[in-house]
Amino acid sequence: MKPAAYILLFILLRCTADTVSQNTLQKDIRYCQRVVRLGDIVPDSMTLHGSQQGTAVKGKYAYMLRHGGECVVIDICKGQLKSVYQLPENTSHCNNANFGNRYHGKPLLYVSDCYNEKMCRVYAVSPEKAQLVQKIYYRSSCFPVAHDWCVDTRNKYIYVYGGKTGDTLYLKQFHLPPVNEKEVILTDEHVISTIPVTCVSIPQGSKIKRGCIFLPDGNQKEKMFLHIIQLATRQKIRTIYLDEISCEPEGVDIKGKWLYISFHTPEFKDNTLYKFKIKRLYR
Secondary structure, three states: OOOHHHOOOOOOOOOOOOOOOHHHHHHHHOOEEEEEEHHHHOOOOOOOOOOEEEEEEEOOEEEEEEOOOEEEEEEOOOOEEEEEEEOOOOOOOOOOEEEEEEEOOEEEEEEEEOOOOOEEEEEEEOOOOEEEEEEEEEOOOOOOOEEEEEEEOOOOEEEEEEOOOOOOEEEEEEEOOOOOOOEEEEOHHHOOEEEEEOOOOOEOOOEEEOOEEEEEEOOOOOOOEEEEEEOOOOEEEEEEEOHHHOOEEEEEEEEOOEEEEEEEOOOHHHOEEEEEEOOOOOO
């Protein structure tokens, strides 16, 4: 028999959490590890500003973004703080962050603004600084809220994820704009497809990997989940229940055998990054 650490983490469950027992919740998160708690690595003399929001992982670093545009870079191999810097021209909510391709040798980080204009800022980043290289807008008369932007780098698409909280949410698919276009305005005429998302109540971040989109959902006042939807079939294939972590899920990313989720708490020192060890995510 294979070691427990390598057994299948994800089990097929309904989107409705009311009927889920405490034992089922424990099974879903049994194989997770806390990567870091910010209070354990941030010096007492330092104060982080804004709330924990989107997170993306590149190499050995996690880029944990905060409301207001602050970027906290963590060495996830050593569990140490690498740097803290302000994203240029960004005081937004930073609800989501995805890595894309490279620009002049540096990885591109797509950062969502869901509070102001329907906008995505694209940065060429390193662990020490970021350079703003592109702004992408979505202007629509029929799409009320863009919660975040999600990049499918392999297939060269970008998705706007949003709608009114409490109603059906939607993923709207576009071709990924070339990064040499410094400002891009997308409209309804550019939409390739629209995918309804009916299982998410309180949208958080998003991540596309191998034909699936991963959607954290909920906050500490509600139930909390990670939903997995297959883009080709538009069907939800798994739900991970996160209630036992007792923190609001925010950013999500996947690197190798690990799925990372950042969690928000009112006190920044209690903000955490967890990783879930998985043998496979897809059937």
